[in-house]
Amino acid sequence: MNIRRVLFITILLFSAPLHADDAKYFEKQANQAIKEFAETLKSALMLSMQTDGSIKTIAVCKDIAPKVAQQVSEKYNLDVSRTSLKVRNPENRADDWEKKVLRDFNTRMEKGETIKQLRFSEQVDIDGQKQRRVMKAIGTDLVCITCHGEKIPEQIQAELNKLYPDDEATGFSIGSVRGAFSVKEITKAD
Template sequence: MKWTVLLMVALLASRTMAQAPPEALIAGGEQRIAQFSAQLKSELLGAIGKGGLAAAVDVCHQRAPVIARQLSTDGWLIGRTSHKTRNPDNAPDAWENRVLQDFLQQSPQQWRQATLIDGRFRMMKGIPTGQLCMQCHGRSIAPEVQQAIARHYPLDQATGFQPGELRGAFTLTFTPVE
């Protein structure tokens, strides 16, 4: 793992303009996204099994930021963002917003973008709205779930989605560690 990070640092140090990133960085980003997604989904399903959908809102509120911090190591920063945020702390920056707008015009198979900008690797991968997501992000949300959302996210905009629509994206930045 250490040699992979050293290789990534060397590759990034030699690039200052937007360029296609090396496959090692893309693979590293995909691995962190898969870990984040799997861990969050596992905890959501566990919460639903124990306390219903309202408990899943609590997990998203409490655990998603913790999982992101745990995976944000060795120069990597991972999170989630959306064009319709639930948590204002996850609002997209200018680059993320442009990518989200591109994703909205594309098919789900194209919802991945990676680039090198000013010595940093940036990557986003779209999150399609699945059936499980519909319970908290769809057009018809149970009253107890709406109450849990309002309690944790009073500025929520992340509802009204249909299955398969872009709900948001995982976002990653890799900056060489010196």
């Protein structure tokens, strides 16, 4: 066996565990980022509902959630966001990959999976670069219904109309897939 062949085989043998470790590390970081984002956002929503009331709570999703996403993204060196098939803020619109996963979440739920089970991870090819991605479903809780439900109080609807004239994010029921947390590995092109 020539030296090049030995070197090539050695590189292959040692690089496989590194890629597996990278994937495990990404999964662990993504899970922690999602958990932190979800817990922080839910706590802020609950506190605002209890102290400020429904109309002022709109600001939590509008102003605070993007800041939390940015902080969590920076902390974990990932791109962390929220998206949905029916968005309120156009900046949260799902890309094609996210739309596919969200539709799959709805199908999986119809087949009996719970919100907690709705998670998907995949390595995708973006313009010739590999990128790991994860999505975890966001269920519609009682705290969500006031602004995202089927019957939104008139005052809240008026404020939503003012802030989001193209709002699509209504008509949800408790337990349905409201959207998902989406995590992307930051690539060199980002």
